[in-house]
Amino acid sequence: RLTERLGVLFKRLTGRGKLSEDNVKEALREVRVALLEADVNLRVVKDFLKSVKEKALGAEVLNSLTPGQHFIGVVKEELTALLEGAGDKLNLPKPATVLLVGLQGSGKTTTAAKLARHYQKSQGRESLLVACDTRRPAAREQLVRLADLIKADVHPRKPFTKDAPGTAREGVKLAAAAGRELTIIDTAGRLQIDEELMVELEELEAGLKPQAVWLVVDAMTGQAALEVAAEFHRRLELDGVIVSKLDGDARGGCILSIAGGLGVPVRFVGTGERPEDLEPFRAEGLAGRILG
Amino acid sequence: GLISGPLDDETAEELTDALILADVGPGPAEELVEKLRERRLSAEKPGDPAVELARIIAARLPAQPPDYAGPAPEIHLLIGVNGSGKTTTAAKLAKRAREAGRRVLLAACDTFRAAAVEQLELWSRRVGVPLIRHAEGGDAAAVLFDALEAARSRDVDLVIADTAGRLHAKRRLMDELAKLGRVVGKALGHEHPFRSGLVLDAANGQNSLQQARAFLEIGLADEVILTKLDGSAKGGVVLAVGAQTGLPVTWIGTGEGPDDLEPFQPQRFAAALVG
Numbered sequence: 402r403l404t405e406r407l408g409v410l411f412k413r414l415t416g417r418g419k420l421s422e423d424n425v426k427e428a429l430r431e432v433r434v435a436l437l438e439a440d441v442n443l444r445v446v447k448d449f450l451k452s453v454k455e456k457a458l459g460a461e462v463l464n465s466l467t468p469g470q471h472f473i474g475v476v477k478e479e480l481t482a483l484l485e486g487a488g489d490k491l492n493l494p495k496p497a498t499v500l501l502v503g504l505q506g507s508g509k510t511t512t513a514a515k516l517a518r519h520y521q522k523s524q525g526r527e528s529l530l531v532a533c534d535t536r537r538p539a540a541r542e543q544l545v546r547l548a549d550l551i552k553a554d555v556h557p558r559k560p561f562t563k564d565a566p567g568t569a570r571e572g573v574k575l576a577a578a579a580g581r582e583l584t585i586i587d588t589a590g591r592l593q594i595d596e597e598l599m600v601e602l603e604e605l606e607a608g609l610k611p612q613a614v615w616l617v618v619d620a621m622t623g624q625a626a627l628e629v630a631a632e633f634h635r636r637l638e639l640d641g642v643i644v645s646k647l648d649g650d651a652r653g654g655c656i657l658s659i660a661g662g663l664g665v666p667v668r669f670v671g672t673g674e675r676p677e678d679l680e681p682f683r684a685e686g687l688a689g690r691i692l693g
Numbered sequence: 694g695l696i697s698g699p700l701d702d703e704t705a706e707e708l709t710d711a712l713i714l715a716d717v718g719p720g721p722a723e724e725l726v727e728k729l730r731e732r733r734l735s736a737e738k739p740g741d742p743a744v745e746l747a748r749i750i751a752a753r754l755p756a757q758p759p760d761y762a763g764p765a766p767e768i769h770l771l772i773g774v775n776g777s778g779k780t781t782t783a784a785k786l787a788k789r790a791r792e793a794g795r796r797v798l799l800a801a802c803d804t805f806r807a808a809a810v811e812q813l814e815l816w817s818r819r820v821g822v823p824l825i826r827h828a829e830g831g832d833a834a835a836v837l838f839d840a841l842e843a844a845r846s847r848d849v850d851l852v853i854a855d856t857a858g859r860l861h862a863k864r865r866l867m868d869e870l871a872k873l874g875r876v877v878g879k880a881l882g883h884e885h886p887f888r889s890g891l892v893l894d895a896a897n898g899q900n901s902l903q904q905a906r907a908f909l910e911i912g913l914a915d916e917v918i919l920t921k922l923d924g925s926a927k928g929g930v931v932l933a934v935g936a937q938t939g940l941p942v943t944w945i946g947t948g949e950g951p952d953d954l955e956p957f958q959p960q961r962f963a964a965a966l967v968g
């Protein structure tokens with residue numbers, strides 16, 4: 402759809418021309434609207450358009466491509482680079498502790514079980530799932546139910562006797578004793594502006610010293626995604642992001658906001674409610690989805 | 694100038710940016726600021742542009758629906774995508790209704806998700822409203838039917854049914870929800886009305902618009918309940934939802950506790966959007 406609109410815009414230009422300043426300005430306006438409608442953060446959009454403008458201005462239009470297609474090619478390249486470029490390759494040591502954090506309802510508990518299953522299937526690692534959400538009604542039961550579904554170990558199996566940090570410490574000890582190569586800590590959802598709960602998370606991280614802190618983000622999150630991720634990153638130094646509910650029809654612009662705006666890499670994507678619905682992140686295909 | 698005269702470009706851009714950051718959407722944001730510009734040109738003595746913009750926005754929000762005037766029981770289905778806050782909102786609405794002296798029943802129609810029934814069960818005890826539930830993995834329609842029968846026999850005047858989260862893009866799940874809607878007709882006759890509250894997370898972006906359209910398309914959306922407004926997101930997309938579907942926002946969720954529910958106030962909401 403964006404390709405069609407750009408085609409109309411450039412239709413007077415034919416092969417072997419150069420993209421003029423006016424051509425590019427108009428085209429950038431179209432891209433801006435497309436990205437904002439896709440929920441990419443406004444600041445990230447502005448920075449992104451600047452870098453695209455530099456690449457596109459004066460660029461030769463090849464004989465084989467129409468100017469509209471050529472321009473979109475430049476945009477897609479820049480977008481993909483931004484999505485891919487963030488951070489190092491994922492390499493969890495053995496053993497490792499992973500801490501899952503994020504806003505309420507983003508998909509942490511479900512993702513915890515998905516990760517346990519993923520690492521069992523792909524690396525033969527056995528996990529211990531640790532329920533540290535002492536707040537939400539039946540949160541522990543939810544994780545226990547999911548753990549049983551995938552035949553993974555889970556703690557605590559009985560109602561909580563300790564607070565979140567105490568339960569986490571207990572879980573890490575049990576995992577070590579049982580030789581579990583992966584400990585996955587599920588935490589309560591919280592607002593990044595909730596001082597008390599963010600401090601609780603900082604203290605949990607300081608005590609656990611996890612090998613990875615991953616933020617679980619709902620694919621349909623709008624403009625707030627950047628400030629949410631930025632605050633979690635500032636407090637905890639995130640090692641990655643997991644985008645959930647990508648099986649919906651949300652364009653997923655929040656992914657570009659976080660990868661582009663913060664440089665935190667996306668590690669996995671959630672594509673459904675079942676334990677098997679988790680895939681490693683791949684940047685190709687996402688550029689097209691975001692651009693619409 | 695800021696307080697008088699036509700809208701200068703810098704202020705126009707600031708206001709447009711504020712609206713975009715509030716998830717109003719780029720098209721609607723530009724159109725609203727354009728409307729503000731026109732109004733200020735023809736105004737005798739224009740005031741603060743932000744205040745004026747908030748007024749324009751507030752005037753566009755669909756009006757609240759009238760109070761229920763149908764036969765007992767009033768039925769309220771809570772629907773929406775995964776994690777939006779349906780179960781928690783069901784508990785909040787139940788508590789509020791009970792405290793207002795109504796005879797209320799909760800129905801656990803999420804028979805799918807792990808520990809969904811347990812979650813609502815704990816809430817039902819906490820807010821003092823009885824719950825109709827079946828075993829996990831049961832049939833949601835059977836639970837609702839059961840709840841409506843129980844409501845009739847116990848002279849209950851409000852049934853609040855929690856449903857499973859579902860992505861609106863999943864055809865089969867939407868068909869299941871449509872089927873759930875037809876249960877009301879089976880249990881209480883086809884003239885018996887019911888309301889569906891679409892629960893939208895305030896942190897969602899433009900996808901809320903697709904959600905609203907999709908649930909409306911299966912005839913199951915009468916109002917919007919906007920949750921998690923205690924967060925940093927402003928929920929501006931409900932403006933476009935209202936403009937395109939006519940759906941009014943009735944309640945807002947302002948926290949995780951049972952009392953964290955307030956009636957939607959358009960002026961206050963509009964003022965927050967403009968910052």
Ligand SMILES: Nc1nc2c(ncn2[C@@H]2O[C@H](COP(=O)(O)OP(=O)(O)OP(=O)(O)O)[C@@H](O)[C@H]2O)c(=O)[nH]1
Nearest residue numbers: 505506507508509510511590646671672673775776
């Ligand atoms: N379709 C789909 N649903 C998902 C995905 N991930 C999680 N969900 C669903 O989203 C809802 C919320 O998931 P939870 O795992 O409870 O989220 P949470 O972050 O633990 O929630 P809190 O603990 O309350 O903060 C549930 O209905 C899940 O089944 C996904 O990738 N796709």
Ligand SMILES: Nc1nc2c(ncn2[C@@H]2O[C@H](COP(=O)(O)OP(=O)(O)OP(=O)(O)O)[C@@H](O)[C@H]2O)c(=O)[nH]1
Nearest residue numbers: 505506775776777778779780781858921946947948
């Ligand atoms: N801060 C805040 N959190 C909320 C609000 N409403 C719900 N929550 C939280 O959001 C998370 C998800 O709420 P649920 O009620 O389980 O959402 P749901 O729509 O029933 O989820 P599914 O059944 O899995 O689709 C929980 O952690 C709630 O405590 C709200 O208004 N503010």
Ligand SMILES: [Mg+2]
Nearest residue numbers: 509510534540
């Ligand atoms: Mg959880």
Ligand SMILES: [Mg+2]
Nearest residue numbers: 779780803809
């Ligand atoms: Mg629920």
